[in-house]
Amino acid sequence: MTDTPQAKGLSRRRLFAGAGAAGVALGAAAGFAGGRASAEPAGGADDADTVDLSRSHEFYTGSHQAGIETEPQRHCVYMTFDLTTTSVQDLQVLLARWSAGIAQMMAGRPVGTVDPDRSSAVPQDTGEAYDLGPSSLTVTVGLGPGVFDHRFGLAAKRPKLLADLPTLPSDVLKPELTGGDLSLQACADDPQVAYHAIRDLARMGRGTVNTRWTVMGFGRASAGKGQSTPRNLMGFKDGTRNIREPEDFDRYVWVGHDSEPVWMRGGTYQVARKIRMDIEIWDSSDRGTQEGIFGRSKGAGGPLSGGSEFTTPDFHKMVAGKPAIPAKSHVALAAHENNGGIKILRRSYNFTDGINELGQLDAGLLFIAYQNDPGHFVTLQRRLGSADLLNEYISHIGSGIFAVPPAPKPGHYLAEGLFA
Numbered sequence: 001m002t003d004t005p006q007a008k009g010l011s012r013r014r015l016f017a018g019a020g021a022a023g024v025a026l027g028a029a030a031g032f033a034g035g036r037a038s039a040e041p042a043g044g045a046d047d048a049d050t051v052d053l054s055r056s057h058e059f060y061t062g063s064h065q066a067g068i069e070t071e072p073q074r075h076c077v078y079m080t081f082d083l084t085t086t087s088v089q090d091l092q093v094l095l096a097r098w099s100a101g102i103a104q105m106m107a108g109r110p111v112g113t114v115d116p117d118r119s120s121a122v123p124q125d126t127g128e129a130y131d132l133g134p135s136s137l138t139v140t141v142g143l144g145p146g147v148f149d150h151r152f153g154l155a156a157k158r159p160k161l162l163a164d165l166p167t168l169p170s171d172v173l174k175p176e177l178t179g180g181d182l183s184l185q186a187c188a189d190d191p192q193v194a195y196h197a198i199r200d201l202a203r204m205g206r207g208t209v210n211t212r213w214t215v216m217g218f219g220r221a222s223a224g225k226g227q228s229t230p231r232n233l234m235g236f237k238d239g240t241r242n243i244r245e246p247e248d249f250d251r252y253v254w255v256g257h258d259s260e261p262v263w264m265r266g267g268t269y270q271v272a273r274k275i276r277m278d279i280e281i282w283d284s285s286d287r288g289t290q291e292g293i294f295g296r297s298k299g300a301g302g303p304l305s306g307g308s309e310f311t312t313p314d315f316h317k318m319v320a321g322k323p324a325i326p327a328k329s330h331v332a333l334a335a336h337e338n339n340g341g342i343k344i345l346r347r348s349y350n351f352t353d354g355i356n357e358l359g360q361l362d363a364g365l366l367f368i369a370y371q372n373d374p375g376h377f378v379t380l381q382r383r384l385g386s387a388d389l390l391n392e393y394i395s396h397i398g399s400g401i402f403a404v405p406p407a408p409k410p411g412h413y414l415a416e417g418l419f420a
């Protein structure tokens with residue numbers, strides 16, 4: 001074996017496109033009766049909606065990090081870490097090594113020798129992604145509030161809006177699923193490629209970081225431009241009214257040019273929440289109840305005020321003396337029309353941890369949001385956490401907040417300006 005991947009051209013595009021069509025046909029026949037499900041994915045099955053395992057993304061763009069505006073891939077491994085060092089040089093070296101390693105892996109290359117000549121030598125790359133192709137891998141790195149505490153002398157460089165999240169209504173956070181000094185979000189169309197990236201970056205960090213909490217996400221639960229809207233584990237289309245247009249990214253996601261330290265410009269803030277669903281209780285509720293909770297139809301995903309999936313909801317429409325979209329439904333509380341104009345980018349994934357100690361399905365949503373002001377997430381979650389009809393079926397058990405610097409230019413590394 002050499003260190004040159006041989007399988008970059010491996011493409012399952014047609015196979016996947018075919019499987020999708022078969023799924024749609026089955027759904028139309030037996031799933032959403034009465035024509036409620038659309039037979040074609042919204043926006044058509046274009047390039048952004050197919051899996052091509054030879055596709056790769058750039059790391060050294062000098063602009064925004066990949067994995068944010070990037071069309072969501074099929075799988076995600078998310079992990080946070082605690083710094084075990086108090087040396088700022090150790091942190092600097094780690095970010096430089098992670099940058100070089102991420103660039104290699106996003107290009108579909110191993111981070112070092114997989115199969116050393118000497119049998120006594122330890123392989124530098126663990127090897128499990130060697131033949132799998134880049135698979136659209138992106139690794140997005142975040143810096144938590146702890147990076148700017150007393151340990152590293154970086155307090156003066158703290159991003160202006162980076163602080164621990166306040167306690168929010170309905171929080172049932174577990175300490176072991178909360179916080180972290182650094183975060184890695186690895187997304188790819190092959191789960192083994194995403195896992196390999198996290199594993200090898202964690203390995204590079206040994207002696208400088210300890211793992212803190214992690215979620216293995218599957219099945220994207222948000223849509224990017226050109227992608228059809230996927231479904232979350234409650235069976236509803238998720239991501240219909242997500243941010244898609246570049247002007248909305250500039251307005252709501254990317255950190256602007258005069259408000260923050262220079263090294264953060266073009267970056268953003270990441271909020272991650274591990275949200276458990278009470279699947280058994282949800283599964284025993286009827287369709288009308290489920291639709292009233294979200295404010296959307298289960299099949300086509302249209303607003304309960306009428307129309308199809310992408311029809312703008314009419315929150316004023318009354319039916320038999322009541323709002324067509326219940327005032328405490330998830331979308332009525334979250335919509336920008338009702339929340340003072342706030343929008344966030346949602347880039348969530350489904351997750352399962354198998355079954356819990358009671359034998360119940362242990363699953364939910366790895367909710368990941370990007371915004372240029374974490375206060376926007378806080379405002380939304382205050383509204384949702386105190387009134388959302390969905391609260392009866394979900395619990396927020398994990399949480400983290402991170403500043404996400406822009407991507408470096410070639411020859412540089414992530415957050416380099418922090419150490420200038």
Ligand SMILES: C=CC1=C(C)c2cc3[nH]c(cc4nc(cc5[nH]c(cc1n2)c(C)c5CCC(=O)O)C(CCC(=O)O)=C4C)c(C)c3C=C
Pocket residue numbers: 232234236237238239240241242273275277294296313330331334335336344364365367377380381384394
């Ligand atoms: C604090 C922000 C949000 C959390 C937490 C959240 C959790 C959560 N959401 C769903 C499923 C759906 N969410 C939908 C829309 C939606 N959700 C948020 C924010 C949070 N959701 C926003 C801002 C919106 C858009 C509202 C709008 O403008 O209409 C939808 C509807 C389809 C869509 O537009 O995406 C679904 C379905 C779950 C299951 C969940 C926690 C487990």
Ligand SMILES: [Fe+2]
Pocket residue numbers: 330334
């Ligand atoms: Fe939501």
